[in-house]
Amino acid sequence: MDTSMRTDPPRTDSARVGSARTGSARADDVDLRHHGDAEVGSGLVDFAVNVRPGTPPAWLAERLRASVADLAAYPDPRPARSAVARRHGRAVEEVLLTSGAAEAFVLLARALRPRRAAIVHPQFTEPEAALRAAGHAVHRVILGKDFTLDPDAVPRDADLVVIGNPTNPTSVLHPAETIAALARPGRTVVVDEAFMDCVPGEPETLAATLPPGVVVIRSLTKTWGLAGLRAGYVLAEPALIERLAEAQPLWAVSTPALVAIQACCEPSALAEAERWAADLAAERERLAGELTARGLYVVPRARASFLCLNMPDALGVRALLRERGYAVRRGDTFPGLGPDWLRVAVRDRATNDALLEALGELGI
Template sequence: MAALEATREAQVTVRPFLTGSQDIALRHHDIDLRHHGDSEVGDGLVDFAVNVRTGAPPPWLAERLRASVADLAAYPDPRPARRAAARRHGRSVDEVLLTSGAAEAFVLLARVLAPRRAVVVHPQFTEPEAALEAAGHPVERVILGKDFTLDPAAVPADADLVMIGNPTNPTSVLHPANVIAALARPGRTVVVDEAFMDCVPGEPETLTGRLPVGVVVVRSLTKTWGLAGLRAGYVLADPHLIARLAEAQPLWAVSTPALVAIEACSAPGAVAEAEAWAVDLAAERDRLAAELARRGLYVVPEARASFLCLRVPDALGIRALLRERGYAVRRGDTFPGLGPDWLRIAVRDKTSNDTLLNVLGELGI
């Protein structure tokens, strides 16, 4: 228990953001920003590494996607899906750009924006930083401290581009909407990755309905609907920025099946189905978190997404032992702000989660 208490105390330390070209150059080599959960799976491993809902897409959506193949001879028409996404969030059509997943949105933003001081709030999904780097923009990191809650004052006042996830991958922390909105100011663009927001029943902290000036929201259908292979997402922002992003986007970037998925999943019935799933997910996630905490592990509190982030002594060793037993979990050391004692575990159904718990018990956890 002493080691676990030391683990908790270590959470208090806030690693300051780094500045200067030397620090930036070092930072580009210390972490593999392109390592993602799909790198952990394969070879018949039971997947607790990828944060995509299993057992999806549901039959009704799969049927719509199969039917869309009949239209592949024609070029994709994004207009119906764009209108549907706009209605879903109460936005105008010219505030919506459909993208080939959230990852394309980050690339487009990196290509279009010309920040003087770009800041990425970590730990979070690493593709926003990777996209900025690929576009030639120096990137600074703000590393959140204990329990990974956000203090807007931690972001440099002169940062003109800030990127943050909500709820955040990998910590599962949901930041209050008013705290995220407090980052907005004249001359600054705030990009909020809401790829996991539909994991939260009611989405109380989404900024899609209010969209403060200078705030850009990125959404994805990948997680809730099990569509990682389809690449379907969209950006919500002011019409001027949407137009600039559209100019930078290749023609017909979003396929016909992806457009069908966006339109279908934006319908009221689909939104209600996703809400019901999110309620069930929350109950099972909280149960799994409580069981892990009961075993003395530090689980980042108030998890709100479809995964848990936990600190385990020798997490990389535990990960290797789990792989030997046929289970894949996500290593944490490729997320800036975490390290070799962190793991991310996707929340599955009760039976699957209990099986993983049993294997952890066999390992003495």
């Protein structure tokens, strides 16, 4: 396989170096509903889904099993809502619990009536999918070199802006002040912080400051292995929280999910997550260095639990890796990327080394 590729930022049709592109887009130009779970399968080592391996931990699984005894009663969100508020130093009225982050995007699409919604891409595609499903037109802002954010690239008349931080799939962490600079009267800025707990100390989170007009969405899925349970929350001004709650079905968050939210906000859980984030950072840096040494372009300064790679015929590499028992995430279903991009989860050292060995067998 030809591996004569550069380690400087690649020039592609979908991510041009040095500038951001803006414009409307068709809903069918990429598959917005394709996600990493579609890549995995029996017998495949999973580098496609960004859930922390070995989760949920035993102590959390035991709490979830015990919660089954209370399923006859309707869910009571108050203890979990208070726990989230304490965890971020917010008022309870600024918290809405949701059935995962995905539900939060649907609620925003239902509750808001944007004149011009701008999505900063590449990023998680569910916000755009939810907006389109609710009948809203979507304006895409495609980031250029290294996928760093220039606030001036966002149209000034956009009254809804959605951005990930750190961003899926690029793993880029934007400075908090850069995102806060997007806020202005009459505009709602939605920040998807589903991977923020991958960052030791969470220095760029906006959850604690919550500037006017900013909405923060968090998820427990990735760190705690709760993709099948669906647990997340929204932080926003009380008036918007009320509007979102009105759009939400009754008892949308199950009793086990509420137990998980409360448990994962406890000091011991936060300390566990912090230790994992530190270990992740070290292994991520090592893996990125190994891939870069092979001539691959790895989006720099990755801060989430995955790396974003550029290589010729990435879809072909993906298929060959599947034949060897490894699942990685295709990049061409993210607006702003294309067929020469892959997303690779960071696993433990031994598992990462096995993937590197498989790439070596392909001449990479």
